[in-house]
Amino acid sequence: MAGDFWQRFRKNRLAVAGLAVVVLLFVLSFLAPWISPYDAGAIDLKSILQPPSAKHPLGTDPLGRDVLSRMIWGAGISLKVGFVATGIAIVIGTLLGAAAGYYGRWVDALIMRFVDIMLCFPTFFLILAVIAFLEPSIWNIMIIIGATGWMGITRLVRADFISLKERDFVLAARAIGASDARIIFRHLLPNAMASILVAATLGVAGAILTESALSFLGIGVQPPTPSWGNMLTAGKDNIDIAWWLSLYPGLAILVTVLGYNLLGEGIRDALDPRLRR
């Protein structure tokens, strides 16, 4: 099964490219202290807003900090936000979806109405409103993005559970007296993992996009912590004099999100070739 999966995945060149991007980002963020040419926070007022040069390959920002170094450090922040936020969304979404799909009836009705209600809110409005009441910090951002992004996963897991729960292996488990918890976590959940994994990969991309938009607006990751989003704020403030501040961090976001999306779609196609669109 795993061998089959890898065989199919490897043939999809785009998916492999996506995987390469993701791996590269991990390596970059772990090696950041050693490979970034400057200290990400080192202010150098003698070289502010320098265009890209041999000394500063991607230029410097209004405080004279090296853009390349800040981008390398920003990679780690993006990964952290993406993974933690998605993790929270996965846990909430899976638990609610499993309960709705397995128990059905009023539990299902209640949870799915809750999903419908949550989907009425423009997600960005909900996130902003919550931030208005809390301090914007990287942890709050991760929790809020996760807590407002679980609805799709709930629907997915519920659908999987509904189609799985009448299958013979579940009926057999019930016949020998397995508890609900055992059936849900040992028998049903492993069979739903494939679609959860795909949703998680695509979810990381979405969370990184949301974080960068929030940080860009000044209500996400707060300076001086470097994030690709808040680096773009400096780009906007200096839009008529320093194009490099706008170009490079956004390019990093684009490539990262593209990487996760390609990886996610690749995993989906390799898990189940019938799902190929």
Place this chain on the structure above:
Amino acid sequence: MIRYVSKRLLFMIPLLLGITIICFTVMHLAPGSPTDMETQMNPRASAEAKERLMALYDLDKPLHVQYWLWLKKIAVLDLGTSFSQDRRPVDRKILERLPITILLNLLSMGLILAVAIPLGVLSAVRQDSWFDRLAGIFVFVGFAVPTFWLALLLMILFGVELGWLPISGIRSLNYEYMTPGAALWDLLKHLILPVGLSAFGGLAGLSRYMRSNMLEVIRQDYILTARAKGLRERTVIYKHALRNALLPVITILGLSVPGLIGGSVIFETIFAIPGMGQLFYMSVMSRDYPVVMGILLIGAVLTLLGNLLADVSYALADPRIRVS
């Protein structure tokens, strides 16, 4: 039809109540509780703001009483008064900014339809051609582009380097002195970037959807019948297939409402457009809680209305929905 619409309206009631409960929950994250030591230290929540929050939301009463009193207030659109200097009623502040936001969103919705439908249909009709592949790449990259970044790049290109388009506001300073034609052109020039970018976000999804819809319809028996009786390919595609593939687009449009409204925060902030999104952002930054709550509520209600409108139009367009 009337029965269908009234059924849909009845379904909205629990959703509306749910929306108010979630808003109410968010509100209770507010620094307002007198026993909350953390907020006492919080310099951003002044004593005065706390007092006004107490009065506005009756925070000294038990929770269910608070909720009931608040529900009675919002039922008559009494959203309180703004914390900002002007202290104006929140509903007034929002209503005067709503038209520009709705105008922008309708324009970008129109643009999405005008571009995504031909794109999707042509991709489907010429499946696996170079056009289809190109469109596929465009869509895939479109999903991944942070639109606010694209906005910055286009501002640099068209606003700063080429100087063709203005990059902030919706009017030039001297628009009062322009002829009507020039004033309209001025408005259009201000709207091109924000509307185009806001449409770009929804474009990818709809064109992909249109493509897969069209591919599915083309395989149906009635298309085979149309071909079998010797109709020209053009008639088959653009009359028989397209009409059926277009139907579900109504639903997708309804579903895209929250995304568009949410996106208005970003575009109105970047381009300094005086709409509801910009008001929301400014209120979040200045912790003008009554305005934040008001816009959150109105955003959700607008989404609900968008979905209702989509469902009803679908039922009008497709009799099968009404019966089942």
